[in-house]
Amino acid sequence: MNERPWGLWWTQVRAVMRLELKKTLFSRRGIWVYFLAFVPVIIFAAHSIYMMKLGRAGDIGEDTHTFAEIFQLFYLRLAIFFGCVGIFMNLFRGEVLDKSLHYYFLAPVRRTVLLAGKFLSGLLAASVIFGTSMVLQFVALYWYFDSSTRQEYLFHGHGLAHLAAYLGVTLLACLGYGAVFLAAGVMFRNPLLPTAAVLVWEAINAILPAALQHISVIFYLKSLCPVTIPGDISLDKGNPLGFIAMNPAPASAVTAIVGLLALSIVAVAFSSRQLRHMEIDYGSD
Amino acid sequence: MNEAQNRIVFEDVSKFYGDVLGVNRVNLSVPPGITSLVGPNGSGKTTLMNLMTGLVQPTRGRISILGIAPDDPERLFRVVGYCTQFDSFPRGMTGYQFIYSYLRLFGYAHAQSSELAMRAIERVSLTDAAGRKIAGYSKGMRQRIKLAQAICHNPSVLVLDEPLNGLDPLIRAETIALFRALAAEGLHLIISSHVLHEVDVISDQVILLSNGYVVAEGEIKGVRDEIEDHPMQVLIRCDKPGELASQIFHNDYVVEARIHKDRQGVLVKTRDADRFYLLLNKIAQNGIEIESVAPADDDVLSVYEYLIGTEESTK
Numbered sequence: 001m002n003e004r005p006w007g008l009w010w011t012q013v014r015a016v017m018r019l020e021l022k023k024t025l026f027s028r029r030g031i032w033v034y035f036l037a038f039v040p041v042i043i044f045a046a047h048s049i050y051m052m053k054l055g056r057a058g059d060i061g062e063d064t065h066t067f068a069e070i071f072q073l074f075y076l077r078l079a080i081f082f083g084c085v086g087i088f089m090n091l092f093r094g095e096v097l098d099k100s101l102h103y104y105f106l107a108p109v110r111r112t113v114l115l116a117g118k119f120l121s122g123l124l125a126a127s128v129i130f131g132t133s134m135v136l137q138f139v140a141l142y143w144y145f146d147s148s149t150r151q152e153y154l155f156h157g158h159g160l161a162h163l164a165a166y167l168g169v170t171l172l173a174c175l176g177y178g179a180v181f182l183a184a185g186v187m188f189r190n191p192l193l194p195t196a197a198v199l200v201w202e203a204i205n206a207i208l209p210a211a212l213q214h215i216s217v218i219f220y221l222k223s224l225c226p227v228t229i230p231g232d233i234s235l236d237k238g239n240p241l242g243f244i245a246m247n248p249a250p251a252s253a254v255t256a257i258v259g260l261l262a263l264s265i266v267a268v269a270f271s272s273r274q275l276r277h278m279e280i281d282y283g284s285d
Numbered sequence: 286m287n288e289a290q291n292r293i294v295f296e297d298v299s300k301f302y303g304d305v306l307g308v309n310r311v312n313l314s315v316p317p318g319i320t321s322l323v324g325p326n327g328s329g330k331t332t333l334m335n336l337m338t339g340l341v342q343p344t345r346g347r348i349s350i351l352g353i354a355p356d357d358p359e360r361l362f363r364v365v366g367y368c369t370q371f372d373s374f375p376r377g378m379t380g381y382q383f384i385y386s387y388l389r390l391f392g393y394a395h396a397q398s399s400e401l402a403m404r405a406i407e408r409v410s411l412t413d414a415a416g417r418k419i420a421g422y423s424k425g426m427r428q429r430i431k432l433a434q435a436i437c438h439n440p441s442v443l444v445l446d447e448p449l450n451g452l453d454p455l456i457r458a459e460t461i462a463l464f465r466a467l468a469a470e471g472l473h474l475i476i477s478s479h480v481l482h483e484v485d486v487i488s489d490q491v492i493l494l495s496n497g498y499v500v501a502e503g504e505i506k507g508v509r510d511e512i513e514d515h516p517m518q519v520l521i522r523c524d525k526p527g528e529l530a531s532q533i534f535h536n537d538y539v540v541e542a543r544i545h546k547d548r549q550g551v552l553v554k555t556r557d558a559d560r561f562y563l564l565l566n567k568i569a570q571n572g573i574e575i576e577s578v579a580p581a582d583d584d585v586l587s588v589y590e591y592l593i594g595t596e597e598s599t600k
């Protein structure tokens with residue numbers, strides 16, 4: 001077997017995905033991920049309904065800013081972040097807890113192929129959940145504007161371009177955080193410490209030396225967001241956490257995408273290496 | 286075929302879990318047929334099996350399964366099936382789904398996976414329960430569905446960790462018949478047990494483990510001879526020591542039988558603890574209340590334990 005059996009590997013990846021998708025999308029354990037993802041939709045919808053009841057006309061520019069803030073400060077940093085913790089950290093850890101990981105290890109499947117199947121399942125699940133929510137948020141936010149304003153904004157203003165950009169950032173966030181927490185999940189048994197460490201690391205990103213800023217997910221995502229939020233303004237207001245939103249030296253779009261892809265590849269490659277040496281040890285029972 | 290291509294070979298293999306010894310300096314070359322791995326709890330049976338299947342990696346040494354290294358699962362599990370000691374399963378699956386989804390991982394298409402799954406389930410007599418959730422299975426059924434998973438892809442090497450655990454006598458007999466049939470097909474069967482009696486009649490060879498070391502190895506006859514070379518001392522606690530002593534001392538494999546100082550037990554020296562144990566079973570049915578059987582000689586503690594097993598190890 002000198003030839004690389006790509007066909008077989010792909011079949012095996014699909015077999016793994018069939019098992020994993022069911023687990024990630026429909027497990028009772030993961031319900032809170034849906035909650036986290038769809039909270040903003042509910043908030044924006046409630047806001048729209050409220051505005052319609054009052055018969056008020058909105059200000060698209062203002063709403064666009066509100067959206068940008070919620071997207072960056074809540075959706076990226078908390079919802080997708082913790083959603084990926086829930087989905088990707090449990091890809092292997094969940095089965096260690098259930099003591100059923102060995103069934104995968106006893107199949108004629110390379111550990112790397114197994115990893116690919118699991119990671120792609122996580123990525124697909126996260127993308128579907130957070131992508132859907134993202135689109136619905138957009139719809140809910142601008143719902144209360146009259147149709148001509150909406151048309152104007154969508155097709156002649158920034159509307160569609162923003163939607164596409166936000167969707168792209170959402171998917172890249174799933175990829176980046178997914179890869180990071182995949183790696184954390186094969187490295188640590190206890191999810192709390194690595195999660196807290198990454199959370200802090202991402203929060204202080206803006207005040208780190210430039211070289212270190214590049215070793216993060218949020219740095220690239222911030223640079224790709226279509227509307228920058230005025231982090232320095234929050235600082236002026238005396239907001240002690242204002243630095244979280246700062247983006248002192250944004251990367252160009254190409255750099256950001258390439259950087260994020262590179263980071264993800266490194267994290268996945270590292271996970272694959274770890275997995276190849278992983279032993280089945282469920283602890284004492 | 287090259288000799289090594291048809292054997293399971295351990296070359297100076299050691300496994301440490303941190304400071305804890307799993308197995309030490311194991312050298313083995315196992316031919317086809319039924320090989321039993323016998324030893325008391327914690328002697329290293331599971332460690333040896335996990336090493337064979339790549340679930341753990343050796344600290345030292347080399348392992349080869351029919352010429353394949355255990356760290357190459359892609360090739361290894363085309364020829365190896367492993368029924369582990371873990372009594373856990375993927376969530377929410379029926380017996381059939383469990384086997385079927387495992388087969389899909391091989392790359393088999395739906396029809397083939399389905400057919401192989403049903404055939405394996407039939408071989409372990411679980412056809413009627415195939416559509417039920419494993420969560421509702423009895424211990425014996427769970428044991429058998431694991432066995433079905435280990436044999437479903439028609440492997441040439443079957444590694445079975447305490448496969449008779451939890452089976453009632455009837456199913457046990459059926460399962461042993463299945464092992465024999467598989468061995469007759471030319472498979473390697475590695476079966477672990479902490480009681481030699483459970484497996485000695487079906488084994489072609491036995492590997493005796495104690496505290497992580499292989500203490501004896503070979504055809505069952507040879508292993509017995511090794512044991513017979515040094516008689517061991519056993520203390521039997523019972524209500525009628527005098528009667529017990531008189532019933533056992535005339536057997537040729539009993540070297541000595543004397544009443545213990547405190548008059549509440551019998552000290553027996555035997556060359557064949559194996560047969561002695563059977564005899565004791567018979568006596569126990571004839572009205573002598575036997576409280577405990579324990580080795581009275583530290584040197585042979587391990588030898589004794591893998592022959593007879595202690596009460597608590599008979600899970």
Ligand SMILES: Nc1ncnc2c1ncn2[C@@H]1O[C@H](COP(=O)(O)OP(=O)(O)OP(=O)(O)O)[C@@H](O)[C@H]1O
Pocket residue numbers: 281282283302305306307308324325326327328329330331332333370479
């Ligand atoms: N994951 C582990 N971490 C630390 N020590 C371990 C681990 N697995 C096994 N051991 C130790 O290695 C030794 C051999 O254990 P092993 O499970 O191989 O024995 P065994 O013969 O299968 O026992 P049993 O009859 O109870 O199944 C024991 O001392 C055990 O405590």
Ligand SMILES: [Mg+2]
Pocket residue numbers: 330331332370446
């Ligand atoms: Mg064991």
